[in-house]
Amino acid sequence: MEIYVHIPFCVRKCRYCDFYSVPCGKDPAFGCPGTGSEHTLPGTGDYVNALLKELDAREDEIRGKEITSVFVGGGTPTILPVSDLEMLLMGLKDGIARRGGMLAGDAEITTECNPGTLDKEKLTLMRQLGVNRLSIGLQSADNAELKALGRIHTYEEFLKNYEEARRVGFDNINVDLMSGIPGQTAASCERTLNTVAALAPEHISVYSLILEEGTPLYDDVEAGKVRLQGEDFDRDMYKLTGQILAAHGYERYEISNYARPGRRCRHNMGYWTGEEYLGLGPAAASYLGCEKMCRYKNTADLNAYMSDPAGVRVLEETLDKEALMSEFMILRLRLTEGADRDEFKKRFGVPMDEVFGSVIKKQTGLGLLTDREHSVALTSKGFDVANSVMCEFL
Ligand code: SF4
Structure with a gap:
């Protein structure tokens, strides 16, 4: 069984994003902890406690199971201050054991990170507490493209974090990239791929930008302020990506995922091969054995989740x-x-x-x-x- 933990906080929303995450500076209940610039409010600690409560309540699903992968995703998990990250990572291990599950000795434990919220202290702590894989959201090595996406960081900040992660001992790193960014050209896409591949992360994911209704980018495209390149460009970039990454020794093993030999993402492989998974946090999905197989989703509502972390799960589908x-x-x-x-x-x-x-x-x-x-x-x-x-x- 795999466990997914959702951290629904971001410094601010990226212009294309429709994932469930709260721009924390705007929510009175949750500050903008750990980013160095804004204030620190209590709240993320309460949120971690709520997650651990939900884990406790899932005893029936965890008991007797071997947990082969834990993925802390978001949102931006590394927005959590060090003390909350510590409480979360230790609490997950304790909670799994207390509820009769067993974290496999070689379990893949991944944390998603965003540049601009990472530092040496957090990286060192995660390493010490057993995180053995990082997934860093870069999207592009071109700062103008990062700005067009509304990302909070520059390429240089990513590079600093990446090198620090290597220094503290992370030897399994994924970098997320994106194609079809407004203003992107074949040449800039090629530069990003070559620049990132030259750093030799173990894994690279390249997704094409999807225009989601309700996002600022969608509104700009509708208003004619921003033009997207279209399907032909997407297809060309997809081919280019495969060629460049293959030349750097990466194998495409899934539509959007490329890895060095033996470095596929085990967590995602579990999704694609029908493993059971338990999702914790608002908007998290679960796929669990019931009388057949059941797909559940936690309500995407942080306040409802805080009031009753185990009570917001809804059965979405029973698969015959x-x-x-x-x-x-x-x-x-x-x-x-x-x-x-x-x-x-x-x-x-x-x-x-x-x-x-x-x-x-x-x-x-x-x-x-x-x-x-x-x-x-x-x-x-x-x-x-x-x-x-x-x-x-x-
Ligand atoms: S960092 Fe990720 S989850 Fe947060 S707003 Fe940006 S794309 Fe969305």
């Missing part, structure tokens, strides 16, 4: 065998290995081709899938239009 078979295909096709026929048969007791034979044949005929003896996978043409291929398996 048919839904699980579709989900198996859709999630596995995200991976370059694709969907394994033997595993499908073992899991569902029926051959993959008996259920999806005609879809596989059609998509193979279109050159979007490759039909290997033991598995089915997207071709490079298929990766370009992955969403439409996956829809065929619904």
Whole structure:
């Protein structure tokens, strides 16, 4: 089983972001702790206590389980002051053990970080408390692009944090990048990829910008103040990304994820291979065994969560065998290995081709899938239009 912990605070909202996070300087209940510039209000400590309360309440789900991965994401987890980070990381370990779970000896423990909220003290503490992977949100090495996104940091601040993380002993680091940023060109995208790859992080994720309704960027695009490059540019950047990162020794193992050998993100691999996961915090999702498999979501409301951390979870979906078979295909096709026929048969007791034979044949005929003896996978043409291929398996 995997555990995801949501820290829903950011210094301020990035212009494109629709994740559930609170710009903490604007919420009277929560200050802007640890960023050095603003005030410190109590509140994040109370929030960590609420998370640990929710963990305690999930005893039935944790008891007897081996926890193979913990991912502290956000939001901006590293906005927490050192004392709260310490309380959280120690509390998670204690809470898992107290509720009868077992944190695997080689568990992957990741913290998401944003430059501008990191320093040597936090990095050292995380390392000492067992965090063994960092995921740093950079997005671009071009400061004008960072500004267009409304990020709070510059490339130079990222670099300082990255080098500090190496110095305190982190040997497994992911860097998040983005393509399709307003003002980005093929040349600037190439520069970012080469600059970051030259630092040799173990893992790089490259997502294309998605314009989300309700964000300031969406309004600017609607008003004609900002122009996005469009699908052709996206496709070209996707190809360019694959080529540049391959030349630097990174393997694309999932649609948007690239790793050095042996450095795939185990937590995300769990999502794509159907592992159970427990999500803690407002807006966190869980995927747990019930009479079938159940998907839950905590309400995206910080105040409601603070009043009753264990009471805001809502059942979203119960997946029966048919839904699980579709989900198996859709999630596995995200991976370059694709969907394994033997595993499908073992899991569902029926051959993959008996259920999806005609879809596989059609998509193979279109050159979007490759039909290997033991598995089915997207071709490079298929990766370009992955969403439409996956829809065929619904
Ligand atoms: S730091 Fe991440 S979660 Fe926070 S506003 Fe920016 S994109 Fe959203």
